[in-house]
Amino acid sequence: MDLHIVIDPAQPRGEQLLRQLRGLIRSGRLATGAQLPPTRLLAEQLGLARQTVAEAYERLTLEQLIEARRGRGSFVRALPAAEPETPPVAPPRFASAARIAAFEQLPVPLLRFVDNPLARFDFVGGSPDPALFPHEDWRRHLHAAQRQLGQGSAHASPGGLPALREAIAEHVAYARGVRCSPADVIVTQGAQQAFDLLVRVLVGPGEVAAVESPGYPPVQALLQAQGARIAPVPVDDEGLVTDALPAGARLVYTTPAHQFPLGVAMSAARRRALLAWASREGTVIIEDDYDSEFRFEGQPRDSLQGLDGEGRVAFVGSFSKTLAPSLRLGYVIAPPALREALLNARHLTDVHGPLLLQSALARFMQEGAYRRHLRRCMAEYARRRERLMAGFAGPLAPWLRLLPAEAGFHQAALFKPGLAMDAPQLAALARRVDVGLYPLQVFAPEHNGLLMGFGRVTPEGIDAAIARMADLLS
C-alpha cells in the first residue's frame, strides 16, 4: 500500500503527517479495517524519523481513528460521529461583543511601524542603531548569567532581581538626578508596561487623565482602553502648557526632557508650575524619560522626579533606546506611596519578567559595560545630529525648519508656511528614492512636518538622504 502523503520539509512534519492521515481516514480513502503501513516503512517512504510516524499513530489511536492489534499492526477503526471540519460561517455571539469591538478598534496598528525598515535611509523615530549593539559584551554577560542562574524554578519578586534594581537605582541617580533607593525600582517589560501598571492603578473608567498634545499614541491608546476621559494639553516651545491643565486629573503624562514628538525641553518655570499644580490637584505625574540619556547640549536638566519633594512623580525609563527594544526591559521609579499597589498590579499582570535577561543586564551595568556603551552611542549620535542640523540649515532651509532639542535621537521639522507640498506628500515621494520619512500628522493632525529620527541612518546616509529630499522639494 502506498499512502498519498506529501511532506513539506519546511513545515512541522509530525503535524502534516497527522493531518493527512486524519484526512485519509475521515474521507474514507483509508476505509474501516484497512491496515496502515508499519511505522518503519512509512518513515522510510516519507523521509521522516520513525519516532515521528509512531507518534502520529499513537495520536490517531487516542483519537479512536485507528487501533493497534498486537503483533499484527495498526488498522482503521469504524468512523466516529462526523465532526465539523470547517469553522462555522457565522461568528459566535458574545456577551462581551461591545468590549471586544472596542479593543479591536484601538489605534494600535499605527504603533507597529518599526517592524520593517521602510527604506535604505530610514528616519524612523525611537529606534536605536542595531549596529551599535554591544554584541560581545552582551553575549559574555548573558552566558555568565545563564551559568549562574541555571533555570531554578523559583519565582522572583514582581519588582525584578535585586541586583538589577540596585544597578538601575545607581544609574538613574547618577545620570538623571533621580532620588531613589533600589526598593523604589520596578523592572518592567519595556516602558509600555510601566505605563500600563500606572494607568491601571491610577485611572478608572470615566476618570480624567491629562496627556501632551501632540503626544505619544501608545499611552493614549492605553487610557482609551481603560475608559478614561483623556484631556489633551497643548505643548509650546517651553513644553507642556501648564496653564491649560484640566481640573481633577488622576494622572498627567509628560516627556519633559525631550518632548515626544516635538523634541523641546520643558522650561524650569513650567516644571515648577507642573509640580505645584499636581500637588494642588492630587495628581500623579508620569515622567517619560525615554531617550534623554543622550544629551547633546544645554545646561544639564535633572529629572522632574529629582525636583519633586512630595513623592508624586513616577519616573519611567527604558533600555529599548539605549540597547535594543527586543530585550523588553524598562523600569519605573515608583513614588513610595504607589509602590505596593504597582507591585501587586505587576504580580497580577504577569508575575514578573524572565530572570535571565534581568540577570545579564545587572551584570552588564555593574561591570561598567553600560556606561561605556552609552558613551560610544553618544559620540556616534552626536555626529549624526550635527549632519542633520547642517542639512536643515543648508539644503533644506528654504522649506523646513528643525525644532530645537537638547537630548534624544530625534528632532521634529516643520514645513515653512505657504508651500505647495505637505509632509505626507513628501514622505510618499521620498519612499521612491529610498528615504523613509514620518509625517508628524500621525501624532497630531494640525502639524505639517516630519519626525526625523537619526537612530538608524549613518552620518553619510543623512547627507545623502538630505540631498535627495532637497531634490524632491525643488
Next chain:
Amino acid sequence: MDLHIVIDPAQPRGEQLLRQLRGLIRSGRLATGAQLPPTRLLAEQLGLARQTVAEAYERLTLEQLIEARRGRGSFVRALPAAEPETPPVAPPRFASAARIAAFEQLPVPLLRFVDNPLARFDFVGGSPDPALFPHEDWRRHLHAAQRQLGQGSAHASPGGLPALREAIAEHVAYARGVRCSPADVIVTQGAQQAFDLLVRVLVGPGEVAAVESPGYPPVQALLQAQGARIAPVPVDDEGLVTDALPAGARLVYTTPAHQFPLGVAMSAARRRALLAWASREGTVIIEDDYDSEFRFEGQPRDSLQGLDGEGRVAFVGSFSKTLAPSLRLGYVIAPPALREALLNARHLTDVHGPLLLQSALARFMQEGAYRRHLRRCMAEYARRRERLMAGFAGPLAPWLRLLPAEAGFHQAALFKPGLAMDAPQLAALARRVDVGLYPLQVFAPEHNGLLMGFGRVTPEGIDAAIARMADLLS
C-alpha cells in the same frame, strides 16, 4: 587633605562615592572654595578606578556643587539653595487614593509562596523539579538563538515569533487535541498574562465572571482588580457543577483536565453541558490546562477547546510547569473572534515578550527536545505519584483521603471527619520536622485538607515525609 570616605566593595561604588562627597559638601565639612583631591590620588586612596572618581566629579560639577578650574583642579562652589534631604513625613494626597488602596489590598501576597522552599520535603503545588530542567539542551538552543538573533532593534508581533507560534500549535494539536493554526497562538508571559489579556478584553467593571470554587486565586484577584462581579461555582467529583452556573456571565474560568486545587477531571457530560450553557449565554470559556501534559491514567481526554465547534473556548497553557516558571512563557490559543482584540491588548500591555527566549524555545521544541524532556519528566513524576498514593493508602489512611486525579503533579487530600487535628495545625507541626504542607483552606475556607504537590520531592523524600506526617498524626 584626606577625605573621610568609606567604600563598601559589595555595594555600587560610584554611587557611594558620589553620595558621600555630596554629604561632605552639603554639610560644610568640605567648605566653599576647598580643593578636592586629584582624581588619580583619590582613586588610589579608595581603591577605585580613576574613571569612577572622574565620573563622580563630573556629576558634582553638573549639580553645581564643585567647579573645575582649568589646570588647577576641582573646587567646592558656594552652596546652592537648601534641598530637603529627608522624605516628607505625611504621605502625599492622591486623587486616586481609593483605587491605589484597592490595589494595595488585593490578595496577592498569598501567591508569592513559592519564593523560598519551605522545608526539606516541600509539597508545594505547581512547581516543577529544578533538577529535571534540561540544562544542556536548553543552553545549546539558547546560545544558538542568541547567535542567530543578535539583538536587532526590530519590534516583533505581539503574538510572538512565528517559529514559536508554529511549534506551540503543533504541540497542543498533538498533545491536547486542540484545533488551531499558528495564527491562533498568542505567546504570553506565563499563563497569568493570558488570563490578564482575556479579562481585560472580556469583562468591564460590574460585569459577571464565573470561577470555580475552590479555585485559582490569581484569576480571582485579577477579576477583583478589574471590578468584576465574581460568581463562584461549586466543584464536585465530576468537576464544575454546571447546573450552578450564573446567568449573563462574560467569561467562565475552568480547569477541566485537573481541577485546581482539588485535582478532579471534568466529566464528559459536564463538558457538553458547559459548552451548551456558554453557547446560550454568549460566554467565553477560559480553559486553563496548566499541568495536564502529565497524564498518568484514565482514558485520554481531549481539551474542551477540541470539543468546541463554535470558537468560544480560549485554551491557556504554560511552560512554567513543564520547564521552569523563571522563563515566563505561556500561551493562549485564541478563538478567532477574539484574536485581534487580544493582540491589541497585548500590544498595549507590553508590546511583546523578549525575543531571545521565544527563539530558544522554538528551537528546543522543533528539534524534539521538548518531547524528550516531557517523557523524562512524566516517568519521574509517575514514580512520585505512586509513592504518594501508596503513602496515603498505607500509613496516612486512618486520617486522610487522597482525591483522585488523572493528570498533573499535585493531588488534594481531605481529612477524614471527626479528627482532633485540622490541616493548618498539621502544617504548622510538620514544618518543625522539615515537611512543607499547604492547607486547602488557602483556596476555600470550608475545605479541611492539603494540596500535595509532588514536583519538588523525590520518591524517597515522599516516603520519608509521609512517615513523619504519620508520626505527627498518631
